[in-house]
Structures are given as structure tokens and as C-alpha cells.
Amino acid sequence: xxxxxxxxxxxxxSHLRAWLMDRSGAVIERRQSDAGMGTLxxxxxxxxxxxxxxxxxxxxxxxxxMVGSRQGWAEAPYATAPCPPPGAAQAVQVPGLDVRILPxxxxxxxxxxxxxxxxxxxxxxxxxxxxxxxxxxPGTHTKWVHxxxxxxxxxxxxxxxxxxxxLSTQSVLxxxxxxxWDAASFDAGVDQAISKPEALAASLFSLRAEGLLAGLNxxxxxxxxxGLLIGAELAAMRPYWLGQQVALIGAESLSRAYADAxxxxxxxxxxxxxxxxxxxxxxxxxxxxxxxxx
Amino acid sequence: xxxxxxxxxxxxxSHLRAWLMDRSGAVIERRQSDAGMGTLxxxxxxxxxxxxxxxxxxxxxxxxxMVGSRQGWAEAPYATAPCPPPGAAQAVQVPGLDVRILPxxxxxxxxxxxxxxxxxxxxxxxxxxxxxxxxxxPGTHTKWVHxxxxxxxxxxxxxxxxxxxxLSTQSVLxxxxxxxWDAASFDAGVDQAISKPEALAASLFSLRAEGLLAGLNxxxxxxxxxGLLIGAELAAMRPYWLGQQVALIGAESLSRAYADAxxxxxxxxxxxxxxxxxxxxxxxxxxxxxxxxx
Numbered sequence: 001x002x003x004x005x006x007x008x009x010x011x012x013x014s015h016l017r018a019w020l021m022d023r024s025g026a027v028i029e030r031r032q033s034d035a036g037m038g039t040l041x042x043x044x045x046x047x048x049x050x051x052x053x054x055x056x057x058x059x060x061x062x063x064x065x066m067v068g069s070r071q072g073w074a075e076a077p078y079a080t081a082p083c084p085p086p087g088a089a090q091a092v093q094v095p096g097l098d099v100r101i102l103p104x105x106x107x108x109x110x111x112x113x114x115x116x117x118x119x120x121x122x123x124x125x126x127x128x129x130x131x132x133x134x135x136x137x138p139g140t141h142t143k144w145v146h147x148x149x150x151x152x153x154x155x156x157x158x159x160x161x162x163x164x165x166x167l168s169t170q171s172v173l174x175x176x177x178x179x180x181w182d183a184a185s186f187d188a189g190v191d192q193a194i195s196k197p198e199a200l201a202a203s204l205f206s207l208r209a210e211g212l213l214a215g216l217n218x219x220x221x222x223x224x225x226x227g228l229l230i231g232a233e234l235a236a237m238r239p240y241w242l243g244q245q246v247a248l249i250g251a252e253s254l255s256r257a258y259a260d261a262x263x264x265x266x267x268x269x270x271x272x273x274x275x276x277x278x279x280x281x282x283x284x285x286x287x288x289x290x291x292x293x294x
Numbered sequence: 295x296x297x298x299x300x301x302x303x304x305x306x307x308s309h310l311r312a313w314l315m316d317r318s319g320a321v322i323e324r325r326q327s328d329a330g331m332g333t334l335x336x337x338x339x340x341x342x343x344x345x346x347x348x349x350x351x352x353x354x355x356x357x358x359x360m361v362g363s364r365q366g367w368a369e370a371p372y373a374t375a376p377c378p379p380p381g382a383a384q385a386v387q388v389p390g391l392d393v394r395i396l397p398x399x400x401x402x403x404x405x406x407x408x409x410x411x412x413x414x415x416x417x418x419x420x421x422x423x424x425x426x427x428x429x430x431x432p433g434t435h436t437k438w439v440h441x442x443x444x445x446x447x448x449x450x451x452x453x454x455x456x457x458x459x460x461l462s463t464q465s466v467l468x469x470x471x472x473x474x475w476d477a478a479s480f481d482a483g484v485d486q487a488i489s490k491p492e493a494l495a496a497s498l499f500s501l502r503a504e505g506l507l508a509g510l511n512x513x514x515x516x517x518x519x520x521g522l523l524i525g526a527e528l529a530a531m532r533p534y535w536l537g538q539q540v541a542l543i544g545a546e547s548l549s550r551a552y553a554d555a556x557x558x559x560x561x562x563x564x565x566x567x568x569x570x571x572x573x574x575x576x577x578x579x580x581x582x583x584x585x586x587x588x
Contacts, residue, residue, distance in 0.1 A: 110496075111503035141466070141499060157499040159465065166460045171453065172435070198491035201523075201530035202404075205435060205451040209405035229495075236495035 004028060004056040006290075008282040009049070010275075011067035012116055013038040018053050019279055021286075027279070037066040037073075045073035046097070061099040062286050064278065065116035068092065068101040078106035078113065081152045085122035085281065088288035102285055105152055112157050116278075117143050120249050123280030124272060125150060131247070134240050137274075138250035138258050140165070142233065144240040156240070158233040161254075164226055173204065173225065176211030178218030183260070185220035189227020190234070190261040197235035203228055230261050241267050249277050298322060298350040300584075302576040303343070304569075305361035306410055307332040312347050313573055315580075321573070331360040331367075339367035340391070355393040356580050358413035358572065362386065362395040372400035372407060375446045379416035379575065382582035396579055399446055406451050410572075411437045414543050417574030418566060419444060425541070428534050431568075432544035432552050434459070436527065438534040450534070452527040455548075458520055467498065467519065470505030472512030477554070479514035483521020484528070484555040491529035497522055524555050535561050543571050 008019040014036035020028040035048035045067065050057065068076035076092040083105065091100035104115030117137045125131055125147070137143040140161040146153040168177045193200055207225055210216035234241070246262060248255040248271045259269040302313040308330035314322040329342035339361065344351065362370035370386040377399065385394035398409030411431045419425055419441070431437040434455040440447040462471045487494055501519055504510035528535070540556060542549040542565045553563040 106503075106507055108507065111500050111507050113503050113506055156496045157503070158495040159467075159499050160495060162465050163461075166464055167457075170460055170464060171456050173453075197494075198526075198529040198532075200491075200494070201452040201454060201527040202450045203530075205453050206405050209400075209407045209451070212407055213400055213402065213405050232492075233495040235492040236497075238492075 004059040006286055007053055007056055007059050007061045008279055008286070009061055009063035009067075010065055010116065010119075010278045010282070011063050011072075012036055012065045016048060016052060017275070017278075018049075019282075020053065020056050020059075021283075025283055025287075037069070037071070042073065045094075049099070058098060061097075062088075062091065062102070062282055062289075063099065064102040064119035064282060068103055069115055072101075073099075074101055076101045076103035078104050079118075081105050081107045081154060084151050085118045085125065087122070088285045091285070100289075102282075105155075107155060110156065112155055114143055114155065114157070117145070117249075118152065119281035119285070120274060120277040121145060121147070121152065121281070122284050123277035123282075124247060124249060126280050126284040127272075127277070128247070133247065134244045135247045135249060136237075136241070136258060138248065138254045139274075142250075144237045146240060156237060158236060160229045160233045164229050167204065167229075168222060168225060173207050173221070176208050176216065176218060177222045177225070180219035180222070182217065182220040182223040185217075186223040186227040186257065187260065187264065189224040189229075190231035190264065191227075193228045193231025194235050194261075194265070197232055200228060200232050226257065227261070230257060234261060234265065241265070245270065247272060249274055298353040300580055301347055301350055301353050301355045302573055302580070303355055303357035303361075304359055304410065304413075304572045304576070305357050305366075306330055306359045310342060310346060311569070311572075312343075313576075314347065314350050314353075315577075319577055319581075331363070331365070336367065339388075343393070352392060355391075356382075356385065356396070356576055356583075357393065358396040358576060359410035362397055363409055366395075367393075368395055370395045370397035372398050373412075375399050375401045375448060378445050379412045379419065381416070382579045385579070394583075396576075399449070401449060404450065406449055408437055408449065408451070411439070411543075412446065413575035413579070414568060414571040415439060415441070415446065415575070416578050417571035417576075418541060418543060420574050420578040421566075421571070422541070427541065428538045429541045429543060430531075430535070430552060432542065432548045433568075436544075438531045440534060450531060452530060454523050454527045458523050461498065461523075462516060462519060467502050467515075470502050470510065470512060471516045471519070474513035474516070476511065476514040476517040479511075480517040480521040480551065481554070481558065483518035483523075484525035484558065485521075487522045487525025488529050488555075488559070491526055494522060494526050520551065521555070524551060528555060528559065535559070539564065541566060543568055 004020045005023040010017040016035045017032040074094045079086045086103045105118045135145045142158045145155040207221045246269045255271045298314045299317040304311040310329045311326040368388045373380045380397045399412045429439045436452045439449040501515045
């Protein structure tokens with residue numbers, strides 16, 4: 001594969017994605033595997049990368065995500081907010097290989113960290129020059145990020161996605177949960193949590209009790225649980241979104257749920273795709289090393 | 295074992311406890327196994343009971359707990375609050391056996407249910423005649439119960455214990471958790487959650503981030519997580535405890551944590567043991583069937 005100029009890699013806890021790139025900045029091929037960082041010890045990274053893109057090596061590699069954590073392939077120490085999203089100059093090289101890893105961002109107070117999202121943010125800023133405002137990245141650990149003058153000013157993390165997963169599949173609520181969706185129940189959950197966030201702890205078990213006593217529809221129960229948790233998150237993150245425009249970078253259905261919840265609060269949203277922004281962020285950093293594509 | 299007059303049984307999701315009782319109401323012997331309802335199908339209950347107390351049968355058995363649920367041995371339909379704790383007259387007999395099961399209590403709006411706690415409440419009322427006020431039963435699913443004139447007037451459930459278990463052992467926070475305790479961190483968590491309950495969703499991930507960035511002590515992290523969740527529960531249950539005396543029925547260390555948290559809110563607490571109250575409740579119901587002990 002002589003025409004591969006470089007390889008963009010998004011390497012998270014549970015996934016490994018690679019894009020073979022040509023000199024013009026176009027994607028030749030996209031590949032992925034489930035060799036996420038969480039499944040690998042330190043000696044496992046190079047074989048996992050070779051298994052996915054060995055035929056395109058020794059093209060240089062630029063990666064982002066948990067691969068740069070202390071438990072990853074090579075630690076890329078956090079940049080400290082306020083700061084621009086880290087670029088190529090802060091990338092760490094894996095010893096002996098033409099593989100560079102972009103660092104994450106930390107915030108000392110209140111303590112918070114991100115790894116991978118900073119590259120999506122860089123991609124958003126590269127594709128939306130001059131953007132000032134709030135970026136929300138919904139996911140397992142949703143990030144809310146205040147952007148000004150090209151810098152990550154401050155950010156907070158809510159564990160909403162992980163809470164939803166644990167409560168809907170591991171807790172007593174799993175007995176009352178379907179796999180579908182009910183938009184009105186989602187909206188009702190958001191409204192309930194955002195108007196009375198202090199009552200959340202008493203409202204979760206009701207999903208089980210209504211299932212037992214009133215035959216609550218399992219899809220409605222699942223959507224209301226999601227609404228309650230996202231509503232509680234919005235209550236906590238009010239300083240971020242109040243009176244703002246919000247750019248959402250997340251999976252399509254999850255971003256839509258956040259956009260619906262924010263619309264009720266009269267917050268206009270714009271959505272961008274995770275993979276598009278990741279690739280744009282990696283490309284922006286790549287360009288910092290090797291100059292503009294021909 | 296000719297002197298066994300009856301057998302008191304507490305049969306929950308994860309435990310089976312039995313007390314062999316004599317005619318005077320004294321405990322001859324206490325036994326337990328891990329044959330909780332959650333491990334049994336319907337044909338498994340009789341063998342599990344025989345395995346534990348077969349040598350004392352055919353003494354009559356009076357049981358409470360999840361054994362009376364729809365997925366249990368024989369369904370004992372819920373009594374409906376407001377009501378006194380269900381007694382012997384509402385017990386359901388297992389067909390063909392001298393085994394009776396006490397029902398739980400349901401509340402239509404807001405929807406809620408209990409099975410097992412109603413018997414602890416009966417025991418508390420039997421041992422504290424004339425009690426009016428609030429009973430809190432800390433556990434996997436903590437119940438807050440308003441008692442007046444011998445009746446369960448209303449109640450709510452918080453899934454705090456289950457949330458703590460899931461977050462501390464299954465979520466990303468597990469990497470930052472010790473197994474010990476730190477009282478000051480617990481108090482700080484309670485204070486933080488009760489004073490700003492709407493901020494809870496943003497405060498959980500900080501435990502992980504402070505572990506990564508500031509070397510937060512793992513025991514302190516665990517205690518603060520507990521404090522945040524119990525504080526959030528107290529915020530939700532304020533209508534129950536505000537200006538009240540609270541009777542706590544729970545495991546000793548957990549009840550002490552609740553008592554500490556409530557003390558900061560100037561709420562005086564009295565504690566009673568789960569097993570003592572369960573046995574007192576079963577004994578009270580037994581006495582309704584067979585009259586006062588000789």
C-alpha cells in the first residue's frame with residue numbers, strides 16, 4: 001500500500017479505529033477492531049496495531065485516546081486547562097516506532113480529565129473556525145466543555161452513560177426495562193429531574209414499582225430512566241448551557257436525546273459526528289507536523 | 295427436636311434465615327444459608343427449607359420477605375398503604391404444607407413496594423408501642439416510612455445501597471476505591487450533596503479525577519462516594535425526616551452512617567437491629583395466630 005501517507009488512529013478503552021490516509025488528506029480505507037486498551041497489556045499494543053494495519057506500515061501513525069494513558073502504550077502527560085487542544089508538538093513518540101500519541105487534558109480544580117475528547121474538540125475547532133461557546137460530548141462519560149478563543153477554558157464530566165448502563169442492565173431496574181424507546185417518557189423523565197433534581201434518589205425505584213403495580217411499559221421505563229439521568233446531568237451542568245448555543249459531538253441517537261432535552265430548555269444545538277471530528281482533529285495535528293496536504 | 299413450637303423464617307433475595315422457637319417465645323437455635331430466593335426456582339424452596347431446618351419439621355413455619363413475591367414460593371399479595379403492617383390474617387399458606395408467608399406492602403402513588411421491611415416495622419411497633427414518626431430502613435434499597443397510629447401511612451425507596459455497590463465495584467470509580475473508611479470524607483460528601491443536590495451528576499467523576507491527579511486516598515474516595523449518595527438520598531427524603539425523630543433499622547455500620555449524616559441535620563435517631571426487629575415482627579404475627587406465648 002505504497003500510497004498510504006499516514007495512519008490516523010483512535011484508540012480507546014473498548015475500540016481501535018484506523019484510517020489509512022493519502023497525501024491529499026483523503027481516507028483510503030477505514031478499519032476497526034475490538035482490541036481496545038482495556039483488553040491489552042503494554043506488550044499487546046504493537047501486535048494489535050500490526051494486526052489491523054500491518055500492510056500499511058511503516059507509514060507513520062498518529063493516535064489519540066486512552067492509548068496515551070498511564071496504563072496505555074506510552075504515557076502522553078496531560079496538558080493543563082485552560083489550554084488549546086493539544087497538538088502535534090505535545091505528542092509522545094512510542095520508543096523505536098514511528099507512532100505518536102496525542103495527550104489528553106486535565107483540570108486541577110474541580111479535578112477532571114479527558115483523553116480522546118480533546119482531539120474531537122480540535123476537529124470541531126478546525127472545521128468551525130472562530131467557534132466560541134459550549135461543546136457537549138455525550139457518551140459513557142459525557143464531557144461539557146467551555147471553549148473561548150480556541151482554548152478549552154474549563155470542563156466537567158458526568159457519568160450518565162455508565163450510570164444508565166449499570167442501572168438498566170445490572171440493578172433491580174433491569175427487570176422492568178425493555179430495549180426500545182418512548183419519546184414522551186424520555187421527555188417526562190428529563191422534565192421531572194431538571195425541575196426537581198433533589199428528588200432523583202426517590203424517583204428511580206418508582207420505575208420498578210410502576211412495573212410491578214401498574215404494568216409500566218418496559219420501553220417507557222427505559223426511556224424515562226434515560227430522561228431522569230440526562231435531566232439530572234443537565235441540572236448539574238446548567239452553568240455550562242444556560243443561555244448558550246451547544247455543539248453536540250456524539251453518537252447520533254444519543255446526541256438526538258441530548259438535543260431534545262436541551263430544546264425543552266430553549267437551548268439551540270448543533271450536532272457533529274464523533275468519527276468525523278476525531279479524524280478532523282487528528283488531521284489538524286498531522287498537518288502541524290508535516291504541513292498542509294499537497 | 296420435640297420442643298420446637300414453630301419456625302420463624304426471613305427469606306430474602308440473597309439469604310435464608312431461620313429461628314427455631316420454643317413455646318415461651320424464646321429462640322432455641324438460629325440457622326442460616328445462602329439459599330436466597332434469587333438462587334431458587336419454584337421447586338427449589340421446599341428442599342432449601344428442609345436442608346436448613348428439616349430436623350425441626352413438621353413444626354409450623356411463618357416466613358416473610360421476597361419468598362412471598364410473584365417469583366417466590368407462593369405469592370402473598372401486597373397489602374395497600376395506608377395500612378398496619380400485615381399480620382397473620384393476611385398470610386398465605388403454601389399448598390399442602392404448614393408454611394405461611396406474610397405479604398409485603400404496596401403504595402399506588404407514588405408507586406412503591408416493600409417485602410420484608412413491613413415485618414421489621416411490625417417488630418418495631420411491637421417493641422415500641424405507641425410509636426409515631428419515621429422509620430428508616432437502610433440497605434440495598436433503603437425505605438423511608440411514615441408511621442402514624444400503628445399504620446404505614448406512606449413510604450419511599452431509595453436505591454442508594456445498590457448504587458453504591460454498582461459505582462464502587464463496577465464503574466470507572468472502582469479504580470479509585472479502597473475498602474476502608476474515612477469519616478471526614480463521608481461527612482464532606484453528605485454535606486456537598488445535601489447542600490447542592492442538583493450538582494450530584496458532576497461530582498461523582500471527580501472521585502476518579504482526584505485519584506488520578508491529586509492522589510486522593512482510596513478510603514477517602516470510598517467514604518466520600520457513600521456520603522454523596524446518602525446525602526442525595528437525604529435531599530430527596532427531606533419531607534420524611536425534617537423536624538422528626540427517626541428510628542433506624544439496619545446493619546450496624548450502615549445505620550451509624552445514616553445516624554451521622556442525620557445528626558448534622560439536627561435529626562435525632564434511635565437504632566434497632568434488623569434481625570431483632572424481624573424476629574419481633576414474626577413473633578407478633580405468630581402470636582396473632584396462636585395466642586400469647588404460655
